[in-house]
Amino acid sequence: MKREEIIEISNQYIMNTYSRMPLVFEKGRGAYLWDFDGKKYLDFVTGIAVNNLGHCHPKVVETIKRESEKLIHVSNLYFIASQALLGKKLVESSLVDGRAFFCNSGAEANEAAIKLVRKYSKEKFKSNDRYEIITMENSFHGRTITTITATGQEKFRKGFEPLVQGFKYVSYNNTDALKKAVSDKTCAVMVEPIQGEGGVNVPGEKYLEEVRKLCDEKGLVLILDEVQTGMGRTGKLLGFQHTSIKPDIFTLAKGLGGGIPIGAMVAKNEIADFFTPGSHASTFGGNPFVCSVALTVLEVIEKEGILKNCEEMGEYLTKKLKGLAKGFKFIKEVRGKGLLIGMELTIDGKNVVNSCIERGLLINCTMNNILRFLPPLVISKNEVDEAVEVLGKALVEVSEKS
Ligand SMILES: Cc1ncc(COP(=O)(O)O)c(C=O)c1O
Known part of the structure; x- marks a missing residue:
């Protein structure tokens, strides 16, 4: 053609x-x-x-050829070997403890994080009012109705109202504004280590540490959107690894599958425990084929x-x-x-x-x-x-x- x-x-x-x-x-x-x-x-x-x-x-192509001849998809009704190994690898490379949920894109990974913090906050604090998530102006978190609401850019939300309740925006790289925005309703802060779509905005060196401190003081969940900064893009496997902090939850997609669609939401155990059978699901999420490819991507990052x-x-x-x-x-x-x-x-x-x-x-x-x-x-x-x-x-x- x-x-x-x-x-x-x-x-x-x-x-x-x-x-x-x-x-x-x-x-x-x-x-x-x-x-x-x-x-x-x-x-x-x-x-x-x-x-x-x-x-x-070549290593990614080799895995794609090999694995596609062996097993492409089975349901999450069964255990999946490459999914288990990929979860282990991601957790061990990032948090002290934790578990992963696999999906197919960045928006879905963020959607999963949003659902998880809402459930965690409702059940842990036994309150229906603690659901608000603070995100940043000029952020980008995806194109589903919830993630355009999380995204701090009017142009992506316009025309799609009514939006989802429970999001508040503050300026990026500004911990004073963040402090002022926190209320009894706040359950989480969601932030990119560097804003990619928003214009490659690099925050001050201490910004993430200050956000972490505030989250600890107020009992808020810190979600880092690593969809663009993750998988080595900034010179570390994950963007937050340039700092001394760890998030409670982070999300990945883009570079994780070497071009094969995959997303991941990784949360520390204390929070991950609030997702139980029936809480969340994705038909394709973390199938044997894509997880094998992502494992190869991680191996190449490590070995090459x-x-x-x-x-x-x-x-x-x-x-x-x-x-x-x-x-x-x-x-x-x-x-x-x-x-x-x-x-x-x-x-x-x-x-x-x-x-x-x-x-x-x-x-x-x-x-x-x-x-x-x-x-x-x-x-x-x-x-x-x-x-x-x-x-x-x-x-x-x-x-x-x-
Ligand atoms: C930081 C960030 N989060 C989320 C997304 C959405 O990812 P996807 O397009 O895979 O849904 C993007 C996409 O550019 C992104 O840069």
């Missing part, structure tokens, strides 16, 4: 929920994608922080020095981007951690993104003016150099036209 034909069929038969670029990809390897016309692209989007190990990592490369390449890319920024008045700031990096512009980022695409580099823009760089964590120095060279040319082009 030709690219134009695919776009035409898609426009006719697929719901118009995404503003798509006119690109159709056919093949991916490592940091590169090839489109239907055979053009090669360096991928600094990675399915929005999904393909952390690059496209079609992925976190170290992410940290080193993150520093290298940040330095190079800061160098580029000096040459353009419309670049306001470069910020991020590991390979979750944003470049804030004082102009719309669309033209820079388009110029990069024409030159064979895929980057993304969030909040209209923040270029976001999400290369695979296996990226090499040469590939970073290639991307920065292309970006530099795109910035010159946009600067000459504006």
Whole structure:
């Protein structure tokens, strides 16, 4: 099939929920994608922080082939070996004790966390009034009705009212505002270690520790949404591991399955115990196939020095981007951690993104003016150099036209 034909069929038969670029990809390897016309692209989007190990990592492909020939799906009515091992691995890599619930996406993982804290708070404190969750302005937690309500951005909620009761928003990186917002109704605080969709907003170094302290003082559950920051993206397996704290609950999705859909909600035992048979479920959640793939993703992260490369390449890319920024008045700031990096512009980022695409580099823009760089964590120095060279040319082009 030709690219134009695919776009035409898609426009006719697929719901118009995404503003798509006119690109159709056919093949991916490592940091590169090839489109239907055979053009090669360096991928600094990675399915929005999904393909952390690059496209079609050989170990991931091997597991997919092997496991799909053995067992793809059985119901959660039965015990599942790879699910048990994945739960163990996630808990042992993160909390003192805990249990996992598996689902299929970030929104579902957050939905599960929200349900769990409501049930925990109702039953533990024997109160129907302790259900409110405080989330942050400019946060992003998903697209279900509950998670758009949790999301502190009006644009995602508009048109879908009535929303779910029990959410309150405060400004990010502001513990005073958070303190003021806590009431007798509050049961939890939900926060991203770095806001991804909200513009790659990195909070102060002590922010998460202060939030943890407040939660401890007030008996609130701390939920960390690690859907974008998790699975090595910031240079540690989980974003909170840059700090001294542990959350009570965290959620994962995106990078966990190496491209195969999976989400996870992990909670410490004291809270996890409040989910009992019948409390929550997902038909596909944690099936044998996807959990085997996620186990391989974790094994590759451990054995192939992925976190170290992410940290080193993150520093290298940040330095190079800061160098580029000096040459353009419309670049306001470069910020991020590991390979979750944003470049804030004082102009719309669309033209820079388009110029990069024409030159064979895929980057993304969030909040209209923040270029976001999400290369695979296996990226090499040469590939970073290639991307920065292309970006530099795109910035010159946009600067000459504006
Ligand atoms: C922090 C965060 N939470 C939740 C989600 C929603 O994940 P999903 O699209 O898999 O439902 C996203 C997606 O971008 C995210 O970045």
